[in-house]
Structures are given as C-alpha cells and as structure tokens.
Amino acid sequence: MTSKRLYYQNAYTTRFEAKIVDRVRNEEQTAVILDETFFYPTSGGQPFDIGTINNIPVHNVTIREKDEAVLHWLDTKELWQDEIVGQINWPRRFDHMQQHTGQHTLSQSFIQIAQAETVGFHLSDNTLTIDLHTTQMSPTQVEEAEYLANQIIWQNRPIHIRFVTLEQAQKLALRKLPPVRQGKLRLIEIDKFDLTACGGTHVRHTGEVGIIKIVKLERQNNQLRVEFVCGQRALHDYRLKNSIINQLSAELTTGIGDVVESVLRSKEELKESRRQLKRQQEQLLYFKAAELLKTGKMVGNTAVISHVFTSSESDPGQLRILANHLTKNDQVVALLGLAGEKSQLLFCRSQSAPGEMNQLIKPALQILGSAAGGGTAVMAQGGGPSMDVARIQQAVEKAERLLIGQIR
Ligand SMILES: [Zn+2]
Numbered sequence: 001m002t003s004k005r006l007y008y009q010n011a012y013t014t015r016f017e018a019k020i021v022d023r024v025r026n027e028e029q030t031a032v033i034l035d036e037t038f039f040y041p042t043s044g045g046q047p048f049d050i051g052t053i054n055n056i057p058v059h060n061v062t063i064r065e066k067d068e069a070v071l072h073w074l075d076t077k078e079l080w081q082d083e084i085v086g087q088i089n090w091p092r093r094f095d096h097m098q099q100h101t102g103q104h105t106l107s108q109s110f111i112q113i114a115q116a117e118t119v120g121f122h123l124s125d126n127t128l129t130i131d132l133h134t135t136q137m138s139p140t141q142v143e144e145a146e147y148l149a150n151q152i153i154w155q156n157r158p159i160h161i162r163f164v165t166l167e168q169a170q171k172l173a174l175r176k177l178p179p180v181r182q183g184k185l186r187l188i189e190i191d192k193f194d195l196t197a198c199g200g201t202h203v204r205h206t207g208e209v210g211i212i213k214i215v216k217l218e219r220q221n222n223q224l225r226v227e228f229v230c231g232q233r234a235l236h237d238y239r240l241k242n243s244i245i246n247q248l249s250a251e252l253t254t255g256i257g258d259v260v261e262s263v264l265r266s267k268e269e270l271k272e273s274r275r276q277l278k279r280q281q282e283q284l285l286y287f288k289a290a291e292l293l294k295t296g297k298m299v300g301n302t303a304v305i306s307h308v309f310t311s312s313e314s315d316p317g318q319l320r321i322l323a324n325h326l327t328k329n330d331q332v333v334a335l336l337g338l339a340g341e342k343s344q345l346l347f348c349r350s351q352s353a354p355g356e357m358n359q360l361i362k363p364a365l366q367i368l369g370s371a372a373g374g375g376t377a378v379m380a381q382g383g384g385p386s387m388d389v390a391r392i393q394q395a396v397e398k399a400e401r402l403l404i405g406q407i408r
Pocket residue numbers: 044100104197198199200
C-alpha cells in the first residue's frame with residue numbers, strides 16, 4: 001500500500017489530484033493513503049508539510065513503518081470521496097526547502113574548510129542545527145565555512161536529483177550514505193560541490209536559499225552544534241536583531257558601534273553605585289542604632305530596646321546588622337520586629353546582659369500565630385504570616401514583659 005512520492009522529483013507542485021487507496025482510523029482522527037502524493041512526511045530530519053485534502057486541513061504527515069505508506073492525518077471521521085485534490089502550504093514547504101538545501105551547502109563547506117563531518121541534522125519550526133564531528137574549530141574557520149556556503153548560494157548553482165542503486169552509489173564520492181534499504185537511493189547534487197543521499201525537498205538553484213547565517217555555536221563533548229538560519233528565516237532573524245539593536249542604541253543614546261561599550265560602562269557604574277549605597281546604608285544603620293540606644297528603657301543596669309519597623313523602613317538583612325550594632329554595647333537587650341510580606345522577630349542581647357532570648361521568642365511568636373522560630377540565650381529569631389505593625393508591637397511587648405520578669 002505504498003504511495004508514489006511525487007515530491008521526490010518535483011518540490012514545486014502545490015496542487016494535485018490523487019485517489020484515496022486506504023483509510024486509517026485512530027480515535028478522533030482519520031489518515032488517508034493516496035496512490036500518489038506531493039505531501040512530505042516527517043523523515044530524515046525534515047518535518048512534514050501541512051495543507052489540505054478536499055479543503056480539510058492536513059495537520060500531520062507520517063510514514064507507516066511496516067510498509068512505508070504515507071499517512072495524511074485529518075481532523076475528520078468521514079472522507080468518502082476517493083478522488084481528492086491536495087493542496088500544499090507553500091510558505092512552509094519553501095521554508096523547509098531553503099533550510100534543507102542551505103544545510104547541505106553548509107555541511108559540505110565545513111568539510112572543505114575544516115574536514116568536519118556532519119553527524120546530525122535537525123530542522124524544526126524555529127531552529128535549524130547541524131552537529132559536526134570535531135573538537136577543533138577556530139572562529140576563522142567558522143567564518144570561512146559560512147562565507148564559502150554563501151558563495152555557493154550566490155553562484156546560483158543548479159541542483160540535480162537522480163536515483164541510483166546502492167552498488168552505483170558506493171562507487172560515487174557521497175558525503176553521506178544512508179543505511180541500506182531496498183530499492184534505489186535518491187541523490188541530491190549541488191552542482192560540482194556536494195553529492196549526498198537525501199529524501200528531502202530542495203530548491204532547483206542554490207540562489208533560492210538567499211543567504212546562510214550561523215547564529216550560535218555550542219560545544220558538546222566531541223561535537224560542535226552549529227545553529228544557523230537560511231533565506232526567509234535569516235530575514236526574520238535580521239529584523240529581530242536589528243530592532244533590538246536600534247532600541248538599545250536609542251535607550252543608551254549612542255551609535256550602534258558603541259552599544260556594547262556603553263552597556264559595559266553602565267554595568268560598571270551600577271556596580272559602583274551599589275557599593276556606595278551599601279556603604280551609606282551601613283552608616284545610616286550605625287546612626288539608627290545610636291538613636292535607638294537612646295530610647296532604651298533601663299531595667300536595673302540593662303537597657304531594653306523594643307522597636308518594630310515597617311517594611312519600608314527596614315528589611316531582614318538590615319535588621320540583623322542593626323541588632324549587631326546595638327548589642328556591641330554592654331548591657332543591652334534588643335527586641336526588634338519587622339512587618340512586611342512576612343512578619344519577623346529578632347531578639348538579642350550583649351554577652352554581658354541578662355535574659356534568655358530563646359525563652360522569649362516562642363510566647364511572642366504565638367501572638368503572631370506562628371511557631372517557626374528558635375535560637376540561643378543570646379540570640380533568637382522567628383517569623384510568621386504578614387501582620388500589621390500593631391500586632392507585631394504586641395508580640396514585642398509580651399517579650400519585654402517576660403524579659404523584665406527574667407531580670408528582676
Ligand atoms: Zn538532506
């Protein structure tokens with residue numbers, strides 16, 4: 001039940017008539033097998049064509065393993081006529097042709113420039129890559145291979161399709177010989193440049209590829225993955241990058257050639273500003289600590305400082321630094337709270353001061369409806385859900401009463 005694959009000879013036909021010779025049903029979907037077809041099924045690294053059969057969308061085209069029949073998948077349960085009109089979506093087909101012929105050209109270029117064989121090829125809706133079997137490749141070689149490939153494109157060389165037996169193929173200098181199958185091998189030849197076995201759809205002349213641009217290299221073990229774009233994809237890629245670079249240039253009020261330098265300078269300035277800000281915050285905390293110290297309530301010879309900050313006044317990091325500054329002084333206990341997305345309590349004392357912080361934290365956290373906290377006699381902390389300042393104040397006051405009880 002195999003169908004004749006007419007795209008082998010002609011990749012440019014987009015409308016054709018054929019007969020349904022078999023139907024396959026699978027839950028919601030129906031696939032039809034035609035006596036002959038121009039639809040390309042997913043194979044050899046190239047994805048399927050889309051289009052319509054009798055105006056019903058074809059959303060996938062696959063090869064049935066047992067007999068290599070081409071299955072055209074349709075969103076329908078019924079398709080009763082045997083005579084059909086098939087219509088191939090040309091923009092997608094032509095895109096695949098540009099990318100695939102571009103791939104052959106670039107693969108041969110890497111052999112000629114760097115003796116690097118292509119061992120993998122992948123084409124999808126948004127990426128095109130080849131994997132080169134190589135560990136050594138200089139940036140100059142990459143540029144040279146890209147340039148050679150583009151020269152072949154600009155020379156508009158014809159591309160020949162022919163069929164040979166495996167025996168004949170073995171005598172030819174093929175770039176790639178596929179695993180042996182019965183029947184004939186299909187060869188794609190870029191005139192006097194590249195000869196390889198391939199079942200994909202290709203342009204008639206290299207000029208139709210337009211341009212080949214390598215966009216990314218990625219080393220993986222002993223392979224180099226080369227990502228590139230051809231033809232209309234190169235245009236889209238250029239549009240995108242041109243728009244980005246123009247926006248950057250406008251934002252940075254600098255010429256395109258100075259964008260990188262300008263970004264590096266801005267990064268350096270930002271780093272310096274952050275350093276300055278940190279220094280000033282540290283100074284500020286020092287003064288805040290001095291001010292808080294004045295508000296301390298004397299219990300015996302111990303200064304007890306209770307204070308709750310809003311989230312705009314402080315953050316957990318600053319709270320810790322502040323507590324540190326305060327308890328560097330002799331005979332100080334700091335009972336600090338912080339409101340915010342989470343409420344926080346931080347109780348600590350100088351070594352010389354009395355009080356058991358770990359005994360204060362649990363009862364205080366209870367007021368916040370939390371048990372998430374603990375610590376030592378010198379320092380204890382904990383947090384709870386978001387609470388208003390008044391509630392956190394209550395928790396701190398509770399701790400203060402307990403503390404006074406401990407001291408007296
Ligand atoms: Zn190919």
